[in-house]
Amino acid sequence: xxxxxxxxxxxxxxxxxxxxxxxxxxxxxxxxxxxxxxxxxxxxxxxxxxxxxxxxxxxxxxxxxxxxxxxxxxxxxxxxxxxxxxxxxxxxxxxxxxxxxxxxxxxxxxxxxxxxxxxxxxxxxxxxxxxxxxxxxxxxxxxxxxxxxxxxxxxxxxxxxxxxxxxxxxxxxxxxxxxxxxxxxxxxxxxxxxxxxxxxxxxxxxxxxxxxxxxxxxxxxxxxxxxxxxxxxxxxxxxxxxxxxxxxxxxxxxxxxxxxxxxxxxxxxxxxxxxxxxxxxxxxxx
Amino acid sequence: xxxxxxxxxxxxxxxxxxxxxxxxxxxxxxxxxxxxxxxxxxxxxxxxxxxxxxxxxxxxxxxxxxxxxxxxxxxxxxxxxxxxxxxxxxxxxxxxxxxxxxxxxxxxxxxxxxxxxxxxxxxxxxxxxxxxxxxxxxxxxxxxxxxxxxxxxxxxx
Numbered sequence: 098x099x100x101x102x103x104x105x106x107x108x109x110x111x112x113x114x115x116x117x118x119x120x121x122x123x124x125x126x127x128x129x130x131x132x133x134x135x136x137x138x139x140x141x142x143x144x145x146x147x148x149x150x151x152x153x154x155x156x157x158x159x160x161x162x163x164x165x166x167x168x169x170x171x172x173x174x175x176x177x178x179x180x181x182x183x184x185x186x187x188x189x190x191x192x193x194x195x196x197x198x199x200x201x202x203x204x205x206x207x208x209x210x211x212x213x214x215x216x217x218x219x220x221x222x223x224x225x226x227x228x229x230x231x232x233x234x235x236x237x238x239x240x241x242x243x244x245x246x247x248x249x250x251x252x253x254x255x256x257x258x259x260x261x262x263x264x265x266x267x268x269x270x271x272x273x274x275x276x277x278x279x280x281x282x283x284x285x286x287x288x289x290x291x292x293x294x295x296x297x298x299x300x301x302x303x304x305x306x307x308x309x310x311x312x313x314x315x316x317x318x319x320x321x322x323x324x325x326x327x328x329x330x331x332x333x334x335x336x337x338x339x340x341x342x343x344x345x346x347x348x349x350x351x352x353x354x355x356x357x358x359x360x361x362x363x364x365x366x367x368x369x370x371x372x373x374x375x376x377x378x379x380x381x382x383x
Numbered sequence: 384x385x386x387x388x389x390x391x392x393x394x395x396x397x398x399x400x401x402x403x404x405x406x407x408x409x410x411x412x413x414x415x416x417x418x419x420x421x422x423x424x425x426x427x428x429x430x431x432x433x434x435x436x437x438x439x440x441x442x443x444x445x446x447x448x449x450x451x452x453x454x455x456x457x458x459x460x461x462x463x464x465x466x467x468x469x470x471x472x473x474x475x476x477x478x479x480x481x482x483x484x485x486x487x488x489x490x491x492x493x494x495x496x497x498x499x500x501x502x503x504x505x506x507x508x509x510x511x512x513x514x515x516x517x518x519x520x521x522x523x524x525x526x527x528x529x530x531x532x533x534x535x536x537x538x539x540x
Binding site: 098099101103122124125126129130133136137139140142146148150151174194195196197198200201281282283 | 402403412421424425426438440444449451492513515516
């Protein structure tokens with residue numbers, strides 16, 4: 098049996114985290130399942146548990162310079178109900194579980210669980226989101242693609258808490274979110290695609306493509322995005338097959354209980370192809 | 384151990400217990416409110432649905448330590464309200480109940496929906512109940528029950 102804490106301020110929470118190594122517990126919808134023991138028994142937590150969902154500092158969604166900050170204890174439903182949240186993130190959240198779980202679960206938890214199939218994670222890659230990590234000694238902000246280092250692995254120091262998700266202002270003119278799962282509710286993803294682009298005057302100003310559940314972490318290539326950005330749709334059209342081949346090399350799925358590597362590869366590449374050829378390059382003036 | 388103060392169906396409780404115990408177990412074992420069912424125990428089936436401060440949650444996913452100062456409504460509380468009675472009657476008339484195991488959770492999800500949206504479309508009703516599994520009815524009669532409750536109970540929510 099482990100101890101549990103219910104700090105009443107962020108400062109108290111940070112001190113507790115540093116002193117006891119307690120696991121931050123926001124919605125708990127992953128932790129309760131991972132450490133589930135027998136029916137009627139307390140889950141088998143390996144370390145002390147620290148509730149954080151009562152902390153007002155972590156319960157806010159606020160506009161910040163050039164973007165939006167979502168507190169780590171804000172539930173998915175609260176994110177869905179907020180006007181300033183980018184559409185692609187809302188679309189991703191609506192595919193997660195069902196209303197009762199979304200009323201409890203948090204995006205911060207989805208990130209820290211770091212499943213390659215985390216649906217909000219994939220959308221956050223496409224939005225170029227970052228996470229704020231606080232410790233008694235200070236804070237740092239990391240891009241999500243650096244914070245998540247492998248399946249279930251994150252770059253969180255022993256004295257840190259993920260306190261905010263930072264989403265830069267979304268200037269995209271088009272976006273596509275697609276989750277492929279066995280059924281519409283309560284299904285984990287076989288794979289996901291999250292993609293955004295900003296097109297003006299037949300030029301790709303910005304493009305970000307993220308593919309979930311097809312590699313140990315969400316696939317996103319800064320290099321391939323740079324290759325397309327600032328160029329005309331005509332120029333990119335000429336290189337499209339090349340670019341798709343390079344994406345194909347990055348998509349390295351596995352067989353598991355939810356799907357097969359062959360299926361994932363085929364569908365993921367069909368979706369990337371659809372976004373690039375069927376959506377981006379079909380914009381006016383291409 | 385800690386003392387958790389919270390209310391269930393309008394009655395205040397102060398329970399000395401481990402804050403990591405599940406709300407589901409406190410309701411069923413300590414308070415004997417067995418209308419709350421345990422199906423999967425991992426948030427997938429909705430049989431343990433209750434309202435926490437008016438919001439639908441899976442009680443198998445909630446440690447009691449996060450319930451300090453909250454108001455919980457279980458199926459036993461819902462059935463004593465006019466809204467609950469309207470839902471029960473509508474389910475009955477629609478043939479929405481077969482084995483009955485999922486029914487309390489379905490009714491909690493129905494109440495949560497109608498509080499937010501008193502005249503839902505069929506699609507909205509299906510989305511609202513999408514976290515509740517039923518292995519008997521094939522769902523259509525349950526959705527009929529939800530829509531009938533909304534129609535008959537107009538003005539109650």
